[in-house]
Amino acid sequence: MKVAIVGATGYGGIELIRLLRQHRHVSELSVFSSSQAGTNYDDIYPHVQDIYQGVLKSVDAHQLADEYDVIFVSAPPGVAAELMEYLIDGQAKVIDLSGDFRLLDGSIYEDWYGRPAAKSSLVEKAVYGLSEWNREEIEKAKLIANPGCYPTAVLLGLAPLANDNVIDTSTLIIDAKSGTTGAGKNPSEMTHFAEMNDSLKVYKVNQHKHTPEIEQQLEQWIGTKEPITFTPHLVPMSRGIMATMYAKVSDSLTKTKVEQIYRDAYEKTPFVRINSSRYPATKEVYGSNFTNISYHLDERTGRITVISVIDNLVKGAAGQAIQNMNLMQGFEETEGLWAMPVYP
Amino acid sequence: MKVAIVGATGYGGIELIRLLRQHRHVSELSVFSSSQAGTNYDDIYPHVQDIYQGVLKSVDAHQLADEYDVIFVSAPPGVAAELMEYLIDGQAKVIDLSGDFRLLDGSIYEDWYGRPAAKSSLVEKAVYGLSEWNREEIEKAKLIANPGCYPTAVLLGLAPLANDNVIDTSTLIIDAKSGTTGAGKNPSEMTHFAEMNDSLKVYKVNQHKHTPEIEQQLEQWIGTKEPITFTPHLVPMSRGIMATMYAKVSDSLTKTKVEQIYRDAYEKTPFVRINSSRYPATKEVYGSNFTNISYHLDERTGRITVISVIDNLVKGAAGQAIQNMNLMQGFEETEGLWAMPVYP
Amino acid sequence: MKVAIVGATGYGGIELIRLLRQHRHVSELSVFSSSQAGTNYDDIYPHVQDIYQGVLKSVDAHQLADEYDVIFVSAPPGVAAELMEYLIDGQAKVIDLSGDFRLLDGSIYEDWYGRPAAKSSLVEKAVYGLSEWNREEIEKAKLIANPGCYPTAVLLGLAPLANDNVIDTSTLIIDAKSGTTGAGKNPSEMTHFAEMNDSLKVYKVNQHKHTPEIEQQLEQWIGTKEPITFTPHLVPMSRGIMATMYAKVSDSLTKTKVEQIYRDAYEKTPFVRINSSRYPATKEVYGSNFTNISYHLDERTGRITVISVIDNLVKGAAGQAIQNMNLMQGFEETEGLWAMPVYP
Amino acid sequence: MKVAIVGATGYGGIELIRLLRQHRHVSELSVFSSSQAGTNYDDIYPHVQDIYQGVLKSVDAHQLADEYDVIFVSAPPGVAAELMEYLIDGQAKVIDLSGDFRLLDGSIYEDWYGRPAAKSSLVEKAVYGLSEWNREEIEKAKLIANPGCYPTAVLLGLAPLANDNVIDTSTLIIDAKSGTTGAGKNPSEMTHFAEMNDSLKVYKVNQHKHTPEIEQQLEQWIGTKEPITFTPHLVPMSRGIMATMYAKVSDSLTKTKVEQIYRDAYEKTPFVRINSSRYPATKEVYGSNFTNISYHLDERTGRITVISVIDNLVKGAAGQAIQNMNLMQGFEETEGLWAMPVYP
Incomplete structure (x- = not known):
């Protein structure tokens, strides 16, 4: 399975990489960033040296839609809303970690976020990814609005x-x-x-x-x-x-x-x-x-x-996103996520 | 003014010393401890080296009652209740930082503290030392029940x-x-x-x-x-x-x-x-x-x-206790306490 | 492979459990403690609830020697020295995380540790487990003195x-x-x-x-x-x-x-x-x-x-111990250890 | 005594204010900032609310030189070097907390700081303010190069x-x-x-x-x-x-x-x-x-x-600067500085 992370340089992005590396069904993991395309990932995050050799690629919606099975979008507000207009018709399933598709009522979104809402036709297609309580819908979803932390x-x-x-x-x-x-x-x-x-x-x-x-x-x-x-x-x-x-x-x-x-x-x-x-x-x-x-x-x-x-960063972001991917793809729900907490 | 601190080795005690050292009306500051009598205070708290040379004395209620103007009790539950039976007739004013005299209803004390309440005759004499809201009673008090943090x-x-x-x-x-x-x-x-x-x-x-x-x-x-x-x-x-x-x-x-x-x-x-x-x-x-x-x-x-x-440790303990002392003794309310917060 | 951890309740012990759970060749993981035998492990460390259901067993050297393939000893000074007298003839390989077998000269041990050294016949059998620099000896070892942090x-x-x-x-x-x-x-x-x-x-x-x-x-x-x-x-x-x-x-x-x-x-x-x-x-x-x-x-x-x-706790204790186990057992050196650092 | 702080919005500046407020010989304390002139100090540092009501003034070298007894400069590299050309002939004594006047050899300054050195005629007039070891020179100084932390x-x-x-x-x-x-x-x-x-x-x-x-x-x-x-x-x-x-x-x-x-x-x-x-x-x-x-x-x-x-921030900056001021002005060396450490 080929997986892409858009907006991979934030803390949500680095946590997705940490967890997806452990996932047995991920064969390819690519990282995308509009602002830092061309940069080696380990120049930004030296803790991945010798472990993850990705280079950030520039974001091209069409290419993303065609080449990947699952796309995680971990970008600032609005990025996923725009990108999704292209991705919606592609093969890839999309899991958005921003708030772009969480609120069904666009006017409420605009009140609280202070910016234009995503197209309602897209929001309607999104499934709220609270894994434990929305399992059946998540399994059939094309687009997941991953819950806030x-x-x-x-x-x-x-x-x-x-x-x-x-x-x-x-x-x-x-x-x-x-x-x-x-x-x-x-x-x-x-x-x-x-x-x-x-x-x-x-x-x-x-x-x-x-x-x-x-x-x-x-x-x-x-x-x-x-x-x-x-x-x-x-x-x-x-x-x-x-x-x-x-x-x-x-x-x-x-x-x-x-x-x-x-x-x-x-x-x-x-x-x-x-x-x-x-x-x-x-x-x-x-x-x-x-x-x-x-x-x-x-x-x-x-x-x-x-x-x-x-x-x-895990259940509140990257972990739940992967849990949702597991549900969508029919994998074991705990795949890649069954690690013990790091304590103390 | 001669001031005593009973139970001076806890964090409330050390904060009382820090603040009382700055107080212009404190001419003598003695420290008492049942368990550590004889120990130099700076052996317990090296940060006071060269500044405070007190030696911990053993607690003698009669001596305390006679020799000090103000006594702060910063001891475990029950110590002040027992000590107060002697101090009540002495000259010293007493400010207790424990919960011994805060609750008017002894049965409530016993429910929540899981130990015998102080004599009600003593509890009745105590004034609850919430400085900003009990000013008049504090000014006339012999015994202050200093509020919890x-x-x-x-x-x-x-x-x-x-x-x-x-x-x-x-x-x-x-x-x-x-x-x-x-x-x-x-x-x-x-x-x-x-x-x-x-x-x-x-x-x-x-x-x-x-x-x-x-x-x-x-x-x-x-x-x-x-x-x-x-x-x-x-x-x-x-x-x-x-x-x-x-x-x-x-x-x-x-x-x-x-x-x-x-x-x-x-x-x-x-x-x-x-x-x-x-x-x-x-x-x-x-x-x-x-x-x-x-x-x-x-x-x-x-x-x-x-x-x-x-x-x-300040407004929640030692600082408010000194503020109450200031009110009881007719000093400026801010005496010894008007320092700027340490930031950052 | 059956693995035992003796002295499993310290921080080294809990880290061994965290890492060994991810190890593909560990089929059974038992925990031992002299002082807390009979206690459920998750009563001591609630973060393992629902993940690790071990119960602490009392330490019996003969049983240990016979039933396990690898024994990690993560106990206070002296415990491994004593235990090893029995384990040395058993089938199990032993990795000791204490300092008991690290110093070849018993008199130096006694000077710095302030206690009797382990028998020199045992110390001589131990291989110092600095994985990167002692690889060949480690591969053949029966007893590893795992380096200090x-x-x-x-x-x-x-x-x-x-x-x-x-x-x-x-x-x-x-x-x-x-x-x-x-x-x-x-x-x-x-x-x-x-x-x-x-x-x-x-x-x-x-x-x-x-x-x-x-x-x-x-x-x-x-x-x-x-x-x-x-x-x-x-x-x-x-x-x-x-x-x-x-x-x-x-x-x-x-x-x-x-x-x-x-x-x-x-x-x-x-x-x-x-x-x-x-x-x-x-x-x-x-x-x-x-x-x-x-x-x-x-x-x-x-x-x-x-x-x-x-x-x-990892390369300085449990991780290097497992790395040594991998070398001793002929596993991939990175098995169970190839996780990305948790950042930030 | 009238005191000015130039560059008062950094951590050195706020610490100078905290300590100078306790100083018995400071009758006026003014704060200056090129970039934030006109701002109320407590809008930047809310912890001073109700305690210090200063308003940041714009930096005017001539005014500074004439109106203040002591000027602390707690500004980025180069600011004091420039300002000092005017202040050198004024009445005010100057204590600079930057590195502008610390290094006697301008070429060494330029190597390590990567910027032009202050005029050597000014540097020669500066006394290195390591209070305990330069006491006599400090007492006579017009300009102090306060040591680095x-x-x-x-x-x-x-x-x-x-x-x-x-x-x-x-x-x-x-x-x-x-x-x-x-x-x-x-x-x-x-x-x-x-x-x-x-x-x-x-x-x-x-x-x-x-x-x-x-x-x-x-x-x-x-x-x-x-x-x-x-x-x-x-x-x-x-x-x-x-x-x-x-x-x-x-x-x-x-x-x-x-x-x-x-x-x-x-x-x-x-x-x-x-x-x-x-x-x-x-x-x-x-x-x-x-x-x-x-x-x-x-x-x-x-x-x-x-x-x-x-x-x-104290002995490494603001505190030693005030200690030097005390020496220069003939005050008690400990004036304003004799507080106990805040512990714990």
């Missing part, structure tokens, strides 16, 4: 409760914390080491563009639309997301029932690990495709606290 | 809203994050560098003993008792607490009104800084007694998000 | 120069820096997060027990014995060692010649990467078995500066 | 040995490690959090411009010129420099003698702390003007290892 952590944590309709989403609060690779590879004041080290930051309160992505999926599960409260924070660590989520539960919800709901939801999914007798830490999934979920029902307040932990 | 950040953030009765406390969620000095000086697996570095942890979900302390104060302000949801996290940094707090607001609450409420509450308090056009970071108060507060009213959800940031 | 970084960096006899070892200075996992899993004041974070420490100046290990190997290469200066430092990071090494060079040594010496030495070794047009960083080998080496000849001073970088 | 740590560590002529400088190796604030406030790939966190880097091997600064001072002390080997490293921490230094010693040098040399050298200097029964850590001087020095004579190798630790 925060939505992945949040939705995997909430899905069992939302699908069983045992929480009141009008009371839902999501307090999310991320390592700084989520902010990308470009140096900025916010992620300058001296400014970020030994410090905790909050940002984009009520304004993060992953908010409508979470709302849209919850609405599909629950049937009613509720605005949620979502707050992202930046933690002085490289990788990892923890989402701490709060909601009022139905009066009838017992601890036994919650346990059963989560067990039923995830007993057959290899990458979701439930454990409510312990408190999770982001390091426990470092470098891996796992999601660790813990939940705590509080009788004093009638609320449930759900904690969901992922590696933002 | 989390409650300080939380209560300073919520006080204006609670006192103006514009939030629905039954919807209150507090998601708090702390640096690891909050867990103290004793090595443990949880705070082992290799386990904590590059990782974010959640702990004691719905079970942290600062929960009833927050509830008790909110009840005093609002008049009704509501159980709250409080979740502490451990962040890979040395110092700093950020509390992110969420509540439904009264329908009539406007941005202009919120602004006015916070401005009115804190315009005369030197250590609280309000800024809602920016997002705070813990580093902005590092090493200082400041509390930075930011609030964000969200019309979509009808909720307010309040973010409050302190240095847990 | 610092010596691995140091010796791989110096070996080409020492073997070509182009440096004056009497001028050799080794300034080494390690992440804290090198100090092991047991919490201590030195590695308490609040003490180690945002700080750089030096320790055991001229007293680290890896010093004679380096000297012994250099003597074998060069033919004369020289005491070296070796200084270890602790860096606020989890993994990684950087050794910065300095020596006077022969007058005749040119840049071209140095280049050739390193190229010749390492052109066929998959895990050593030479690059002198860049400066290495420990992150570039994170989680991998690579050694990155850079050298800089300074005409002003007549010295060469060699910089060598490894992941202390 | 690395040279400060290095020279304070070596000075007693060099002045007593007990080391062979031809064998001198300096392995230096710095926190990232030394690289300044501008975001870059090298100091991007995700690239720097959990990583150790080496840079500018044999090429750092602080090398000739160290050589020049050693030559003045010893009388002969020797090229030294100097290697800087970047450590994942915000502040702190540790210099580990190695040299062969005279045969006659005993431990007792070394002790006496260091004691004699520093018994009257308040900011240098000698301790050779412990190993120093950078955190022990965090935020303070102290230098911690430890030395270890190794009989096996005939070498001494000297370890010197400073906070690069």
